[in-house]
Amino acid sequence: MAVIYDLLVQGVQMFLVLALAPLLTGFVRVIKARLLRRRGPPLLQPYYDLARLLGKEVVLAENASWLFRVSPYMIFAATWVAAALVPTFATGLIFSWSADLIAIIALLASARFFLALVGLDIGTSFGGIGSSREVTFASLAEPAMIMIIFTLALIAGSTQLSTIAHIMSMPELGLRVSLGLALVALILVAIAENSRIPVDNPATHLELTMVHEAMVLEYSGRHLALIEFASMLKLLLYVSLIACIFAPWGMANPGAASLAFLGGLVLYPLKLAVGGALLGLFETSIAKMRVFRVPELLGAALMLGLLGTLFLFVSGSF
């Protein structure tokens, strides 16, 4: 019985992230539009876009290979699984022990690997520019993320997200320098990973500094829908991750009463809303960076993460 209950919670989590991801993206767009004093698209526009794309036929470039057709599903599946493993409204999900935080980040790296490959598949210069920049940024963002994980894991004594969330919610932990460094670094990495301003602009097309859009330029129809969906899931994943680590309140523990789950389910969208609003505010208040300034930003994130880890190696009380 307990197993079925756990599976149910895991299933709810899987479909909850799927249902909320476009909403979060739509919400960020609305916030940005309002801050610019535009009316902006409706809140549910991303759902309409996805539905429209799914219904359209796919136009494949003449020399597209099988990898080009398979990759959207791989990218979507890997991102979805990663998002489903980050605790949102409840911790200790039934499959959470199958992948710790390092594995979740590596799953996202798998998705990125295929995305960068398909950028090269058609053999256009735009695809190449996107891929080569994506892997360059990732070569700094991923180590920065690993360093952040080290910082968290050294404090919590675990790389399991559920345990980290549990330790982080304990009041005796107090304020720590290393956690502050990790938070700043994590926000920088999250912005870069999700192709947000100032690293990349999710709203442009045909801009010489674009990265993500350049890789997916040749996609259309359901393939494009899957890739767009995957990037929405990734945004949700990072906001959930920050919420789970730095605002771990109100998440139901395994074996808690149903009321706790309901509370978690109410609180989680609120956390997403706060995260989305802050992201919108940040994006409107900053200008896009030149491409070769981005490595400096990510290098800063890497150094902050490394500093946090180093502090903890020196003394566990930092």
Add this chain to the structure above:
Amino acid sequence: MNVEFHAGFFVFALLALAAASVPLARTPRGPVIIYGAAAAIAAIAALSGAIAAARGIPLQVRLPLGLPGIGVRLQLDALSSIFALIVNLAAALASLYAVGYGRHEHEQGRVLPFYCLFLLGMNLVLVADDAFTFLIAWEFMSLSSWALVLVHHKSEVNRNAGFLYLTMAAIGTLALLFVFGMLAGGAGGYAFDAIRAQELNGFAAGVTLLLALVGTGSKAGLVPLHAWLPPAHSAAPSHVSALMSGVMTKVAVYGFIRIVFDLLGAPDWWWGTLVLVLGGITAVLGVLYALMQHDLKRLLAYHTVENIGIIFIGLGLALAFKYHGMTGAAALAATAAIFHVFNHCIFKSLLFFGAGAVQTATGTRDMDHLGGLIHRMPGTSFLFLVGCVAISALPPLNGFVSEWLTFQVILLSPELPDWGLKFSIPAVGALLALSAALAAACFVKAFGVTFLGRARTPEAAAAGEVDRYSLAAMGVLAALCLLAGIFPGVVIDILAPTVTSIVGGRMPVQTEIAWLTIVPIAESRSSYNGLILFLFIAFAAYVAVYVIHRLASDAVRRGPAWDCGFPDPRPQTQYSASSFAQPIRRVYGTLVFRAREIVDMPRPGDLRAARFSVRLRDLIWDWFYAPVVVGVTTAADLLNPLQFQTIRRYLALVFTALVTVLTVVALWQ
């Protein structure tokens, strides 16, 4: 079956095969017979390695050959048997691959005999139980592989590669000669049992460690002793490249483990830090070098340097934990290192086989002359892709598991009381993470430029799929990548006796944990389950495919590429190997390679073509090798007049030398 028979069987089978291959190399069916037989012998050897590993009782033989009083001692203990299993597994598959690939070789007589001897040399290193046999086998391995590097000796590049390799191999063996001299001590006990019984003082042990690092590190490709490796590994035929890069470097790692963990006794406090830091630097420099290459095989060979770095990081951590008596953590570190030995052996062989297939199909291995091969070589490209994903440490394949284990060890290390380690381990952790991310970039480049996009030359456009034997060998390796990735607990348990033999402890039994999860220390701390993750991804992908094809559109139309409205049909407009790496070169290369981009743009009205060139400098070559080369050349020039003297002067020279030596000896006492 008795042990002498076993040892004798392999030695004489491979020797006989080498002898038989000399006449057979001239016949059209010869290579197939030889490679088939080599595959069978290596498979039997792998099997006997597996049986020995499973039985867990060390075997020892003493053959009445070699030096008087010592003889040739051979053994097969836990450490040797696991390496014998890994090495012969890869050797068997390389031979299977060569059944198909080898027939494209024009110089069969230069390949076949040395190939058999090379296999024999590597196996003898693993089973040697005294210093004399070890060194002979080591030289045997070096020289036979040197001969294989020089198969295509007409090319200037290959001759230089062979010369550099021979020089470095000689330096390495010289260092090992001193290692065993130090280990044997004054009494001169050259059998490994006698060496183990001997106790070296701290200083002598430290010197021995440094010499062992030079001796085995130069064969494995540890920075700064790696310079010979990429040219030599890429010069040989591809199945030999796979053996050199995937397997011989592992024999060198075996040599390091045997000497440092087994023969040298208890480690000193600074050993772990040194090995760890060298490993970290090797990992990052190796992958950065690899990213700058446009020759597919050279890229793979440089990437071997990176993986050796990762293995040495694990070994360094194991040494540090062993010194501080933290056996559990040392076992975890050693498991991570040997797991990576296995993984690298598997996927690097797979990738070299793929590179060989590309070379067979197109006649080139320059990525800038390839492209679009995924259409022409679907099997090879799929298997190569599996290798790329595995080597980039992406779940759910095997490369991720060993990297994940290494990260778990790093997270255990704040408990170490040593301040040097407290500062170096986080830095090495960052280097390891950096090298993992750069490896993914490197293999996006390798696969993307070679197999994806449009064909850059007519040869690439006309390529065809390779033979079944090659595909079968690659298929087995790709399957192993997946199996080791989703059942890592089985591999960890197989490695347990070896780990116990080198650090005195083992990881908890993994195969009894529910769902085949791996739990290095405690479940609350960390766990990973490749199987569940694999099924989870498969399930998610299936749901996506099912829902979309059922409920949404499944119509497809082919059209020209869009490319923002301005597609250019010329394949030159694609990203090439060097343009793909340009952002990375700008971020890291200015520091590491002193990369300079020179743009020669003619003035308006000038009809010259604009030129763009990149200049990279290998700082390690400049700082480490070039002074040695200059020094040796200068000394040779200074001494050159001594070659052209009259007999009287020679006699006077001999007399003066003798008097000087005698004076020195007299004053010394």
